Amino acid sequence: MTENIIARRYAKALFSLGAKIDGEPKGKARGKKKAPEEPPREKFGTDLNTLAETLEASPELLRVMANPIFSAEEKRAVLGKVMEKLSPHPMIVNFVGLLADKGRLVYLPEIAAYYGVLLDADKGIVRGELVTALALSKAKQTAIKKKLEKQLAKTLMLDFDVNEDILGGVVLKVGDKVLDASLRAQLQMLKEKIKRGE
Template sequence: MPRKPSAKRYASALYQLAQEKGEVERWQSDLQVMDEALQERGFVAFLNMPKIRLSQKMSVIREGLPSVDPLAHNLLGILVSKGMVGALHSVREEYDRMVDQEQGREQAHVISAVPLEAGHRDRLSQYLGELVGKKIELTTAVDARIVAGLVARVGDRLIDGSARTKLQDLKKSLAERTY
């Protein structure tokens, strides 16, 4: 998903503020809590209702998210007032990317045809880490449609070692040949 310029600006400002206050992890946690709260359709619908005053929405935000820092409440209030509630997820992703970059980490998402055992995950994480020169935070998913092998997305890189893709490539190659 492409990053929106506004999400990057908000995340950059938040990250700078968090660094100055020594609260990088706190903000990461608060953004996660708010992002999870926004998975509730009713909450999002309420925040997007034009007939409800911002002050009422802010009261609900403060009461519904008491563990979140008041400055994070204000961020959500700004997004609500600009009709950009949906942008919080992109802000969180961009913020997380900045934290990972600062700490020398990279997110990797791997899809395999069968669940990966712990040893395989560890070796794969090590291999991908050597490939990109960073510590890898690995998440995995299973999708039987890839038949065998795996597909890994590391940052902006896509590594497709699935049997499905190899079979599709072979099919295209055979279809293009004339005998």
């Protein structure tokens, strides 16, 4: 739980900083006209995800980041090599340096995940998953997604999954809410009622 609070604080701070940078005027001080760049908040999210994926794909690298034997400077040096290949936004380079100084690099995957939640909320996007016992046709998936978007009044990024163990019905997860209308859940409730003698 503490880790989650720490990750959320860092993600919120970075998101706020990205919002300030997004709001800055892009006048002559910025130089010649270039192709439109990804807005800083979105670039931060992309860079955080790339770094988090790199750390998670290399468990030994994550262990080095969590090991107190290595100094902040050593961790910065290792991450510096990684970031040279990824070329993140300069603010992300500074942010990762701060995490190294504070001994918080191990939270980078959680920070990236929560940053994504903040970015989605800012764009009015909700993510969810619909689990069914049988695969749904594309037409049925589209119809369900449209109906849920209408009810939520938000854009829904919905993943569809099949799990035969639910026997029938659906399990819908949207944001932090779960609706378990599966046959397995209903049978479990019936079993509990029988045990209680109802």
